[in-house]
Amino acid sequence: MTDLSIAVTRPEVKGRSLWADARRRFMHNKAAVVGLIILSFVTLMCIGAPYLGLHDPEEVDWSLEQLSIPPNFELGYYFGTDQNGRDLFVRTLYGGQVSLFVGFVATMVSLLIGTLWGATAGFLGGRTDGAMMRIVDIFYSLPFIFFVILLSATLGPQARQFFGSDMVLIYLAIGAVSWLDMARIVRGQTISIRRKEFIEAAHASGVSNWRIITRHIIPNCLGPVVVYMTLTVPAVILTESFLSFLGMGVQEPNSSWGMLISEGAKSMDIAPWAVVFPSAVMVVTLLALNFVGDGLRDALDPKDR
């Protein structure tokens, strides 16, 4: 007790937060770090594709003896060309832009709406909770494909007029569905946290409900949320690919991974590279995402502490 007066003048000690602990654990997980590196590499390549001095993604190379050629490093066609004579490598990168962007946007939407919705429902409880979660149930019970077809049939022309493409509808449709799981997860977390004593302490200190949700509840359910987020991204990318495969997603001349695979599959027996390379890139990316998710789960799981 006597050294208190000396300690007042001592420099402040830096604390080690739970996040810092988790980061350290994550960095010790080799698979997760490799996943993160691959993911960053793919993302950077996709974003930087226009500046790499590659072929134009829409340019058809008429000088080839046949339009679709296997990988040829001399001509700079690393993945070969598709059946229209366009550079598959560039198209894969540009397609990656769309796929990753859809994944990112839909995940952000799900993060924002899902977290707030779930935390509010779980925190307020009672009738409010019941009503909010029934809305989630109703959204859940909508057949997703039917919902997308309906959207593009009714709003497609308007969307193309306003935004120049109906990609917006895809974001809208995927976003509208992907926050539901997040809301449920956050609600469950919130209910388990809301009876904790530190929430009661905040109440007793006169902290408003909104600040309790944003300062105390949401930061404490972020662990599972971050993990679930890394699992949402691949799920959304797959959904987008699926829609594009069905012809309801991205339209020509744009591309996405799903569309490239769909096109490649048509000429699989004569030009296998057209389906193999886009698929391989997508699989590697999704695998990397899942490794990162696993690593995050291990790093944030309180049971390991």
Next chain:
Amino acid sequence: MSAPLLSVNDLKVHFDVGRKGLFGGGSSAIVKAVDGVSFDLKPGETLGLVGESGCGKSTLGRAILRLLPLQGGRTVWLGQDLSKLEPNAMRNLRREMQIIFQDPLASLNPRMTVGQIIAEPMTTFQPNLKPAEVKDKVKAMMAKVGLLPNQLNRYPHEFSGGQCQRIGIARAIINNPRLIVCDEPVSALDVSIQAQIVNLLMDLQQEMGMSLIFISHNLAIVRHISHRVMVLYLGKVMEIADRDSLYTNPLHPYTQALNSAVPVPDPDIEQNKARIVLKGDLPSPLNPPSGCPFRTRCPKATEICAQVMPDLVSAGRDHMVACHHAGPIA
């Protein structure tokens, strides 16, 4: 006698634990956790609250702070009826009343630094304070409760249980409250730490003049810190008296039994002292006994106890007891 800081009148907290059917049916079951408790608390006074597990001590503490809804009764704070206050007015009053919890670590948000935790009650009421002022005040509070002020950027999990309880105390006193409800603040701590925390609370009370409601199982600690002591059983007050008369001259059979169960740190006396051993367990609060709730385990129970709940009547200066057969140990 000065005017009471807090005056609790016939306070009732009931919980409906019954299952509700989809269409309004279903069984209803009501736990009367606190049932008609009245007492006054003077400024600067410490009221000890003792009783078995499940007798409503913690519920009473939270109900006083209006952290739980009341089913009846009034809590009057400096002449102001709290149950009639608007939520906003109530929130403003919260700077005057605080609570310290049983589990020191669980009462601190694991994602916030100790500095943020301690500052929260203050920044809630004075959102315009400059960060530097907040920091100075927090450091002063940390020094006051015996923590190293340079550790304000650390997180709760980096502290021991006793230190966490000190953090909880610092958070409670930062707004200079007039009342602190201490909900078993030391029962999760090591014995040597218990003494430190209790003495810290007593020192702070002397310095800042706040009232304490001290909830505990531990009769020895309650005796050490309290000016008056209230004994609860199944949500009802059995006996309330100033410390010395309650410990030296308990009039309620339940208080006498509790008192005789306190271990004495001397093996010879401990072996030969007369112990009143109660039979059975605490009755289910869902279905409390008729009349006096204690009659099923009371050595003095007679027929009238099953029929009439005894009133809390005066039995001497500052001594009230609720028993048909109140009297010193035979």
